[in-house]
Amino acid sequence: MKTFLQHPDNQTNPEWWRGATIYQIYPRSYQDSNGDGIGDLKGIIDRLPYIAGLGVDAVWLSPFFTSPMKDFGYDVSDYCDVDPMFGTLDDFKHLVAKAHELGLRVIIDQVLSHTADIHPWFVESSSSRDNPKADWYVWGDPKEDGSPPNNWLSIFIGSAWQWNARREQYYMHNFLTSQPDLNLHNREVRAALFDVLRFWLDIGVDGFRLDTVNFYMHDAQLRDNPARGRPSDNDCGVVPTNPYSWQKHLYDKSQPENLQLLQEMRAVLDEYPGITTVGELGDENSYELQLAYTADGDKLHTAYTFDLLSEQKSPLYLHEVLDKFAQGGEDSWACWSLGNHDTPRLASRWNGDPQALRAYLSMQLSLRGSPCLYQGEELGLTEGVLTFEQLRDPYGISMWPEAGGRDGCRTPMVWQSGAANAGFSDAEPWLPVMQNHLPLAVDQQDADSGSLLNYYRDWLQARRKLAVLWSGSFELLAAHSQVLAYIRRDVKSGRTLLCVMNLSGQTAEYALPANVLAKELADVPQTADSKLLDKEVLSLQPWGTLFAWID
Template sequence: MQDNTFWWRGGVIYQIYPRSFMDANGDGIGDLAGITGKLDYVASLGVDGIWLSPFFTSPMLDFGYDVSDYRDVDPMFGTLDDFKSLLARAHTLGLKVIIDQVISHTAEQHPWFQESRTDRDNAKSDWYVWADPKPDGTPPNNWLSIFGGPAWTFDSRRRQYYLHNFLTSQPDLNFHNPEVRRAQLDNMRFWLDLGVDGFRLDTVNFYFHDAELRDNPPVPKGAAKTLGAPDANPYTWQRHVYDLSRPENLDFLKELRALMDEYPGTTTVGEIGDDNPLERMAEYTAGGDKLHMAYTFDLLNEPHSPCYIREVLERFQRLAGDAWPCWALSNHDVVRSATRWGAEEDPQAYPRVALALLFSLRGSVCLYQGEELGLPEADVPFERIQDPYGKVLWPEFKGRDGCRTPMPWDDTPQAGFSRTEPWLPVASPHLALAISRQQDDPSSMLNATRRLLQFRRSQPALFDGDLKLIDVGDELVGFVRQRGDDELVCVFNLTGQPQSAELPEVDTALKGHGFQHEVDGGRLTLPPYQAAFFRAARLNTNDQQVELEETPHG
């Protein structure tokens, strides 16, 4: 469809959480060999690539997002040779491989930090963010950790505080130091030389802090909280003006882009949590000299009404320019969309129309493992909770374990994931949605996802066309996707009631996506949880209805 150098632009990336995807060695924890063994399944979905959450050497206090060796595989997941085998198999199947990079902070055990904390004069003394206490011994300012409490921990060796935006065991690197920036770029070069196709950049707007360590202001009373953290977390009570999204970050992103440009066909997707997320996404991906794409938490939050979705799209369209988003409805950090958005909706029909919307937006897509099955959030009892985030804020916030439970390959007690009790319990409601049960059922969510991805591939305008919102009333979401002379009208009913609206002039109703609609004159009626796609009349072609094969893929 396009130059393979730009495969990511409009591509669909399947996110794999290695601990929970497939356990090949029977220890209850997923591993790289398990992923390699299941890549044929991933390729059968029709996605363009995979994103692997961290598998690097780590004490696993934050499950791999605390890295102690950026250039090796944690023994829990296998070896570097196992990763090379995974990479080779993925490329044979035509799948690109993106890996997480957590470069804003390290594990406390990382040799850099062990040296930095010894005294104030060592070679790495300025590699982390250190600051003197206030005269009364309290932390340097009011910054808070996302995981609870102050973002500062006192170290008796240096008699200073160090900054950690997350766990106390995840000290923040000092990106004002050019040696730190070079070291992290060199670590990324290591993986590029091995042949990876890009990086998902964790907390990409957290790299720099305010050098003056100024206090963050409070969120004004009644103002919206937009960071994506739960309301029970005091972190959301501040405007994060000085601890993240600093202007110096833009220059570093240009340095990073220069590195990526040495490896044609590679890409970056950044995670952005910010008080102004869409503005930051536009800023970080505009101009072709920083990130290739980025995603925010705007569609990973609780609101999901048609009005909210339109507002998000309107705001991004207003800000976007040449910026390129990567949209997601679920990932390893938030409640699964089938529950977060669909708890009060039809559990089978709602996830399908939600994915139809996701696959039709302007931008690239991240599809989280199990989302293609319609998996709801798992209920993990407190005694089985692993996530430190959940332990701190329980019971108002139960952490992220509910979206990280094992992938259900079959309906046996361990879900075909492992030969032993897994690290998180198998969710019994997931067994009825197992791949083995859905694989050969033409009406299953799994095969609906495959049809939708096939339909997306058949329509260039859905892949990388422009987007213009259209007025279809308050209860529907509608827009036109345009690529050159090709225009598609797309309308979605995310509600449990039939909805109607006047259509713009259309020519041909497209098939192959599995949804139903009625048109009477120029009025469209969509049954509950349905979508419709039309070729715009202005094209004036003799194209017939597009029909795609609607058989299950094996």
Template sequence: MAEWWRGSVTYQIYPRSFQDANGDGDGDLAGITRRLPYLADLGVDAIWLSPVFVSPMADMGYDVSDYTDIDPRFGSLADFDAMVARAHELGLKVIIDQVLSHSSSEHPHFIESRGSRDNPKSDWYVWADPKHDGSPPNNWLSIFGGGAWQWETRRRQYYLHNFLAEQPDFNFHNPDVQDWLLSTMRFWLDRGVDGFRLDTVNFYFHDKLLRDDPADFRVKDKPEWNPYGMQYHLFSKNQPENLPFLERMRKLLDEYEARAMVGEMGESHHAIRMMGEYTTGKRLHKCYSFEMLGDGFSAAHFRRQIDEFFTGAPGGWPTWAFSNHDVVRHVTRWSKQGLSDEALAKLAGALLLSLQGSICVYQGEELGQTETDLEFFELDDPQGKRFWPENKGRDGCRTPMVWDNAEASSGFSTGRPWLPIKGPQAARHVAGQLGDPDSVLELYRRMLRLRRETEALRTGRTTFFDTSEPVLAFLRGAEVICVFNLSPETHEVTLTGAGALAISENAERTGDRLKLHPNGFALFEAVGEVSVADGPAAAVS
């Protein structure tokens, strides 16, 4: 099916933390292959692997030094091919991360580029002369703190790095750079991958004039924990030249059957609008942002994201996620609402898998996994080390997958895991939830099966009902009524047109009344004219 990606559910694997097959404490490709039947049984359509390319691991693989080979810690190209073949046998698509905006400073092209101003790769990265006082050419900032320019003595110039200094930015204004990066994508397409997750897809081009980014008017007197958030990134990224390059990428993928791309909209003041712009026409197939990966947890918040996208970009297609490898896990993030972890995990799973768009589930999310509380000495993430203790970084969501109750490492490895598995996480293991009808895992399995079997949940348009906080209610297509209570208190609504119950949790229906206990939700078959209104005695129009 050419548009398998539309409404699909992708499971994100963080390879170093999924399954270790050789006992060295690091997850690997052979381990992923071993666990693929679990994912097929779970009911997802595709897997997405965070980077497994050769890398010095300054930023955990998002600093690539060889785009066409596998880092030995994960295995070999043969292991990769075996994993893809097994995934396809099980009916799973395989999507791999592509980090195109920057490379590792150890990449041969950068080593050559930094050597002089007149070598064949001299303009493959973004170089600029200092100002007359020796300072950087402008005020652009790095996401990892401090300025985005690093001095290189050999060239007597600065180079741009939007992330770590070990991650120099490619110069996309050079067509040779574009051509070469597209060739690396072709390499993996020829090996049988079904598509790409594109890291920081709005960072590719920079302003040629190197104009200063203005201050962000939303930041008042108190500085952000990361000064990057104090600028409006008008020139360092989000450039219009990105769009023609996306069209070049789409043209490449269209040479192959049923391939797809999903882009990460990395921090933008207009993320939802840009998601639509990047997925309209012959550009990306789908795109996601961090709008649902933050603290926002209300009926109005979720409704606003869906409404804004499909109103502003009716021809585009979004991907929604609640957790990933860069943010605090949503069960921990939203637990401040006073909700219990188990009930919140089930509510979030049912809500996410009811949304219009494509869906991404992060490993362990289906277990109700929570953020790991790490000490400073346990950190590996450069962001955590840089901004501790105000921000503890991303390692807390990257700790290993827990498969069983084995004392050593919960079935992840026979050796010592690269990040610790602590008690609260170890308690939420696969073996303890599989087959338990009351578990978070079995709720995810039921919801995934329902989404796969119900076309309206995959592609049907969304019609919201005007219920009051904290109740979120909507119709998918003309077939499924979805009602959620996003609070720790009981609320009631009046239903009309609700037929057979599809799935529910902490909810009671009596005639046309639906009582939603804390974190309760229910999905019904729609029959005839449908309405959802506040309260048991509310008038229904």
């Protein structure tokens, strides 16, 4: 009989992930324990009490696997071991045990669409056209003129095809040339990756964040993508100055066969109780993908898109996004992320006003779905500004100076304002600590009851007590140029919550429907001195929120 090492409540509460708040950790930048300037697993273990004290339910760890680190761990050379930079496999097992002891689930990244080019699988695959792993990666013959098989582009600029002289073929890479794409049409590849999942599940992880989950399958005929033209926004997770966004990606990703692959993966995960998946969806048709990938309870548990990770932030835009997802009904479950390791910091991308950040959090934690917070958001950290010489991100280096890449959101956490390197490391960090982050350090905000950090703690603790925010239905109210408003209903408790947020820096009035009358304020943090009015029109202060019971 199999012994399950996951969180002890997974068997009694297998759907813990519905409404659970996830806290993303970028290990390189969280806490260095050995003085080499790079964060590691032991550093994360030391900070787990802080994370548990926030009131989140799970941690998501970005990759810590063995890797040449050309893309900082998203180029895996051994799926089943820890890179020495981050520690050992025993360190990870200790981390899982400590997290479970503190009531936290552990979700880890899985990069299943591609490997590093030094992975033994690719070394063998690239050695000839007739070796046992010859078809484990995506290979294509050159055209008559020697050019690549088609017009597919890499997100990291240029063709998605790289020449291999030994095979006299091109291999596909959606990212760096050192990140060849696996051929998941091949069942042997799928079986090998499913064994990787079992390896980590047997250690005790509670779920997986699936990197580029809609990139798993490509068009077997290698047909050209049609032109799209230059977009106005990064609605597929890529800035408009990157020509990748100028194509309609009909054939290099988001293929129909991916649904069957996800069903096979879900069958493996269902061998273990209480496991969850969070898929990353980068596509211009994000709503349709999110619905298809999380429908019917046999594929992904939840997924996040880039809709709320773009520059667009107006209440009318947010209303449009939420309306699309609301149409998915009870069958679809979204993960709501306002920032992560790939996008500019929320405080710089949307608005860094402390009241604005409070309003955005209030929105994020009251939506129907599972919120995902990125390390440092609770401090209000802004995007780091680096010189070209300080850049480490290969994407940022290739796009300089029109786009700074991803280093600015990956600068180290600030723990102590007066300590060397803000308490992150005794040595010079791999990326510099931002001096303007020092006043926002944890020790400074700990001591201030009115700080953003304590607002996060208060909201997260309050959210845990309100079932309506975990599983309640979602109904959008009328769109407004300044205000976002919706209703959450919980059938079991019979309670109905009105959620109204002024997402602007000016006073706003909002007319409630005739049948909606707020009776008492809900026990959650409110911003800008919210008051109940015996009127159908609410008057909201700049960045003001109002959460009230209407039953």
